[in-house]
Amino acid sequence: MTDKAKQIDKIFSIVSALIPNNSLITVSEWAEMNRYLDSKASGRVGLFEFENAPYCREIADRFSKNDPTQEVAIMKGVQLGLTTSVIENSIGYSMDYDPCPMMFVFPNKDQAEEYKKIKIDGLVDNSGLRNKITAETDNRNTRRTGDTSSLLEFKGGFLKFVSANNPKELRSTHIKRLSLDELDGYPDKIKDEGDPIQIAVSRTDAYSELGRKICYNSTPALKHNSKIYACYLKGDQRKFFVPCPICGEMQELVFYQPDGGLYGDDKALAKDKIKTKPYGVMFDSEKCKEGDYSSVRYRCKHCGGEFKEHHKRSIENKGEWRPTAISKVPFYVSYHISALYSLTRPWWRIVQRFVEAGKNPEKLQVFYNLDLGLPFEERTGGVEYQQVHRLKDDRMPPNTVPKEALFMTCAADVQRNRIECEIKAYGDRFRCWGIDHRVFYGNPQDIYDPCWQQFRAIKDEIFTDGRTVNAQLVDSGDGETQSAVYDFCETFGEGIILPLKGVRVTERTKEKIKIADLKDYTNISLVEIYVDLYKNILARYFAQEEPQDGAYYPDGWHTFANSYTDEYFRQLTTEQRTKITTPGGNIKIQWVKHGRNEAFDLNVYNLAAADLFIRNISLYVLGLDHPDPRYVFEYLKAIRGLN
Numbered sequence: 001m002t003d004k005a006k007q008i009d010k011i012f013s014i015v016s017a018l019i020p021n022n023s024l025i026t027v028s029e030w031a032e033m034n035r036y037l038d039s040k041a042s043g044r045v046g047l048f049e050f051e052n053a054p055y056c057r058e059i060a061d062r063f064s065k066n067d068p069t070q071e072v073a074i075m076k077g078v079q080l081g082l083t084t085s086v087i088e089n090s091i092g093y094s095m096d097y098d099p100c101p102m103m104f105v106f107p108n109k110d111q112a113e114e115y116k117k118i119k120i121d122g123l124v125d126n127s128g129l130r131n132k133i134t135a136e137t138d139n140r141n142t143r144r145t146g147d148t149s150s151l152l153e154f155k156g157g158f159l160k161f162v163s164a165n166n167p168k169e170l171r172s173t174h175i176k177r178l179s180l181d182e183l184d185g186y187p188d189k190i191k192d193e194g195d196p197i198q199i200a201v202s203r204t205d206a207y208s209e210l211g212r213k214i215c216y217n218s219t220p221a222l223k224h225n226s227k228i229y230a231c232y233l234k235g236d237q238r239k240f241f242v243p244c245p246i247c248g249e250m251q252e253l254v255f256y257q258p259d260g261g262l263y264g265d266d267k268a269l270a271k272d273k274i275k276t277k278p279y280g281v282m283f284d285s286e287k288c289k290e291g292d293y294s295s296v297r298y299r300c301k302h303c304g305g306e307f308k309e310h311h312k313r314s315i316e317n318k319g320e321w322r323p324t325a326i327s328k329v330p331f332y333v334s335y336h337i338s339a340l341y342s343l344t345r346p347w348w349r350i351v352q353r354f355v356e357a358g359k360n361p362e363k364l365q366v367f368y369n370l371d372l373g374l375p376f377e378e379r380t381g382g383v384e385y386q387q388v389h390r391l392k393d394d395r396m397p398p399n400t401v402p403k404e405a406l407f408m409t410c411a412a413d414v415q416r417n418r419i420e421c422e423i424k425a426y427g428d429r430f431r432c433w434g435i436d437h438r439v440f441y442g443n444p445q446d447i448y449d450p451c452w453q454q455f456r457a458i459k460d461e462i463f464t465d466g467r468t469v470n471a472q473l474v475d476s477g478d479g480e481t482q483s484a485v486y487d488f489c490e491t492f493g494e495g496i497i498l499p500l501k502g503v504r505v506t507e508r509t510k511e512k513i514k515i516a517d518l519k520d521y522t523n524i525s526l527v528e529i530y531v532d533l534y535k536n537i538l539a540r541y542f543a544q545e546e547p548q549d550g551a552y553y554p555d556g557w558h559t560f561a562n563s564y565t566d567e568y569f570r571q572l573t574t575e576q577r578t579k580i581t582t583p584g585g586n587i588k589i590q591w592v593k594h595g596r597n598e599a600f601d602l603n604v605y606n607l608a609a610a611d612l613f614i615r616n617i618s619l620y621v622l623g624l625d626h627p628d629p630r631y632v633f634e635y636l637k638a639i640r641g642l643n
Helices: 003-018 027-034 056-061 082-097 109-126 196-202 227-234 285-289 309-316 347-357 361-371 385-389 450-460 482-492 531-543 566-571 598-621 629-640
Strands: 071-076 101-106 151-154 157-163 177-181 213-218 238-243 250-252 269-271 274-276 280-282 297-299 320-323 332-337 407-414 418-426 432-441 471-475 497-503 513-517 525-530 558-560 575-581 587-593
Touching: 027 056, 027 082, 056 082, 071 082, 071 227, 082 101, 082 109, 082 157, 082 177, 082 213, 101 109, 101 196, 109 151, 109 157, 177 196, 213 227, 227 332, 238 309, 238 332, 280 347, 285 347, 347 361, 361 531, 385 531, 385 566, 407 450, 407 598, 418 450, 418 598, 432 450, 432 598, 450 471, 450 482, 471 482, 471 598, 482 497, 497 598, 513 598, 525 531, 525 598, 531 575, 531 587, 531 598, 566 598, 598 629
Parallel strands: 071 213, 071 332, 101 157, 101 177, 177 213, 407 471, 432 558, 471 497, 497 525
Antiparallel strands: 151 157, 238 250, 238 320, 269 274, 280 297, 407 418, 418 432, 513 525, 575 587
16 A cells, blocks of 8 residues: 555544544444345345344444454354355445455465355445446556456455465555454465464554454364464453343353253253253254154253244344453454354254264264354374274184175385285275285385285285275385385286375365376376374274174274284374474374384275275266265175175
């Protein structure tokens, strides 16, 4: 911004401060007078009204010119309309009443451009703002329109759409209004540039005394490194309180709380002679597991009365935000709200997600993050020796494939003087049998060494009932054996034996497996796998309780042949999930090894090979748009006559 522009903006701010507050329009007033929602912006087409999301009104008005608040943190669940009601309305308001430099930051460039095209262009067109869009330039011959895929220009300001991965864009100019969307999807650090949030926020320093506005908005992810949770804790941690339709007492809507109700003993629940006072969203878990959600209701914390969801709209229109802490930063407020308040997401849907998650930590995280709007706390720990040693079946000889098996995999871990490999068989729902663990000594740097030829022979080996291995993966690592692995796979792999590499993709992406091209190699691709996520899955599989009384084995149940050694099982336990502090001061939970771990790695690689096989069958045999294990298992069972 030029010095002249700064002076004009400062003069405007001083003049505005002299105008009585009640003569300045608020964001919510602007939205209800000017905004029209089309089908791209909302499921409810028509004039905008806060009655559909009354909890948004106060938050939106924090971005009004006459409100002293400078920073707002919103930690939320899904389907609450906060982006539409708060961020978009504040953008339209600013373009109309407070034109200034603005920036909207997204986790990546594609999201930024898509949001601008679908949401913001509709906001401009449907709110009478299109005539304000113009390129500010002294060049009369310019072809600039003021509207591109990443920039809107208007008299007195602009709105940039940028990626949190691009430090150049984040540092480009001074900003008065800044929106940071889905913070927990941002990288912790951009190369050597630092924290993208801090980089973006520093762009507002020039306006710190001139009414700057910063919005931190996101669903949370993992508690130990959630960016939005950290922002929320800085503020006054507001909750939305609504009146009970029975007793009128104000309270936050919460999911089932097993005890702590304030009502009398006459409404307490008794089980095994112990009385409890639960409150929140209540349900009969057994009926819900059978698909009957008619038991879902809400129990008041104060009177113990129960009511159904049709009261939600009326009580929310009488609700109010209440701070639950003292802000650590001046002019900083923070809000938390769960999907329990959403008028488009019924309570039974939230209960369904919880019931279906069971004890699965990945599914529970989705429930906590998206439905409760809360960060999920990962537990540290690892695999216990007794947990895995009990899975050894003394009645199962090596190299014997059970009739229930649907396909076979083999994975190899290449060391300096040997190739360690393991052969697995997989059945329905990832039921897994350890067929054999083999070690081939030699010189793995020479692809013609006998150790490589022994590993290659597994591809053509015939097992029980004529079975053969369907997919083989070899860890390429990043050391002195990498080139040998690539050369071997291209020379002898025949498209069945492929190299793999373990990577740490972002925890939010949850992309377990990805196929990448290899420079200088034409006949093979590199299989990249999210190692820690696979280890989390295996740790859960190994910790499951054995079914009793003829019940079905749980998903991913493992059995190992009687030839597996105690050393093999010990190697399954040498890694622990540990909290570590990065050089930048962030806390991460990672698997850290404390000894030889080849056995654990082989289980990871085999599970990745199983996913690769399922992917290929899904896409190239069944013609599906994406990998679907259920369809593949049903297809393979039909082929083997196991349905």
